Amino acid sequence: MKVLKWWSRELACREAVALFSDYIEGALPPRRKAAVERHLQACADCGRYLDQMRATIRVLGHLEPDDVPAPAMDELLEVFRRFHAEEEGGSG
Amino acid sequence: MLPSAVTATLRALQPVCRVRSQTVSDSELVERLRAGDEHAFAELVSTYQQPLVRLALTFVPSRAVAEEVVQETFIGVIRGIGRFEGRSSLKTWIYRILVNRARTTGAREPRHVSLGEDRDGLAGRFSADGAWTDPPSAWPDDVDDRLSAPQVARRVIVAIDDLPGLQRQVVTLRDVEGLSSAEVCELLEISEGNQRVLLHRARTKLRAMFEDELAVERRS
Ligand SMILES: [Zn+2]
Numbered sequence: 001m002k003v004l005k006w007w008s009r010e011l012a013c014r015e016a017v018a019l020f021s022d023y024i025e026g027a028l029p030p031r032r033k034a035a036v037e038r039h040l041q042a043c044a045d046c047g048r049y050l051d052q053m054r055a056t057i058r059v060l061g062h063l064e065p066d067d068v069p070a071p072a073m074d075e076l077l078e079v080f081r082r083f084h085a086e087e088e089g090g091s092g
Numbered sequence: 093m094l095p096s097a098v099t100a101t102l103r104a105l106q107p108v109c110r111v112r113s114q115t116v117s118d119s120e121l122v123e124r125l126r127a128g129d130e131h132a133f134a135e136l137v138s139t140y141q142q143p144l145v146r147l148a149l150t151f152v153p154s155r156a157v158a159e160e161v162v163q164e165t166f167i168g169v170i171r172g173i174g175r176f177e178g179r180s181s182l183k184t185w186i187y188r189i190l191v192n193r194a195r196t197t198g199a200r201e202p203r204h205v206s207l208g209e210d211r212d213g214l215a216g217r218f219s220a221d222g223a224w225t226d227p228p229s230a231w232p233d234d235v236d237d238r239l240s241a242p243q244v245a246r247r248v249i250v251a252i253d254d255l256p257g258l259q260r261q262v263v264t265l266r267d268v269e270g271l272s273s274a275e276v277c278e279l280l281e282i283s284e285g286n287q288r289v290l291l292h293r294a295r296t297k298l299r300a301m302f303e304d305e306l307a308v309e310r311r312s
Binding site: 012013014015017018020021022025027045046048049051052053055056057058059060061062063064072073075076077079080081083084087088 | 128130133134137138159163166167170171214218221222223224227228229230231235236239240245248249263267268270273284288291292295296298299302303
């Protein structure tokens with residue numbers, strides 16, 4: 001009973017914030033999820049924090065890699081060609 | 093020989109054909125690779141080169157070593173594609189070759205999931221009973237554009253690089269490369285629970301880093 005109570009009681013901001021990544025993941029058990037949503041309804045600060053975490057994930061998803069030098073494409077194509085020539089020739 | 097113009101075109105197309113928005117189906121690409129289709133292979137290299145370098149860098153200490161690991165990975169693909177059974181996606185299969193190569197090449201740091209205290213950039217922002225004392229201030233509406241600006245993006249890459257090993261790998265694979273949590277757990281051989289803890293920590297630190305970026309912008 002004590003565990004159940006802990007599971008469903010009201011969350012402090014510090015605790016809510018610690019659950020947001022799992023909340024976004026859809027990985028919280030139903031009572032925890034409900035507790036997070038109750039907290040969010042009452043707390044604009046945590047709502048803002050959650051939005052910011054979502055924005056962070058969005059920006060990471062659009063991160064363009066810094067310049068990678070031209071791939072060693074020619075060398076790889078040579079390996080590819082040789083591999084298939086050997087396969088067709090049936091010898092190594 | 094593939095004309096260099098084709099290679100250049102493929103390279104120019106790279107931003108639009110990022111791995112997660114790939115349109116050619118795995119099975120079609122695999123068939124063409126097995127048949128020795130050079131264009132298909134060049135396309136594969138162009139599509140995966142950058143994500144693989146980025147992933148390799150989360151395992152090995154230098155760019156040079158990472159590029160070597162990626163080169164070995166592509167050679168592994170050439171030799172192994174005949175045995176690819178399609179039980180996982182082609183992407184996961186290629187990433188697994190890379191992770192295996194990277195692990196044997198010399199890791200950056202010991203590999204363990206620390207579940208102890210971890211700095212999250214939120215120290216001192218809550219009262220003893222856990223309420224905000226220094227709540228987050230609103231971010232501007234154009235936050236996505238601001239944080240995606242090239243000079244910020246470079247600092248984000250550095251910030252990801254500064255994360256502890258597994259946090260760096262998990263956030264790179266999940267949030268930057270867009271893999272599912274199941275794929276990431278399988279690739280890194282960690283439990284779902286640990287994956288979530290690591291992801292939470294990495295996201296928390298990166299949000300704090302973005303907050304700092306925006307605060308600096310506001311002051312200047
Ligand atoms: Zn709150």
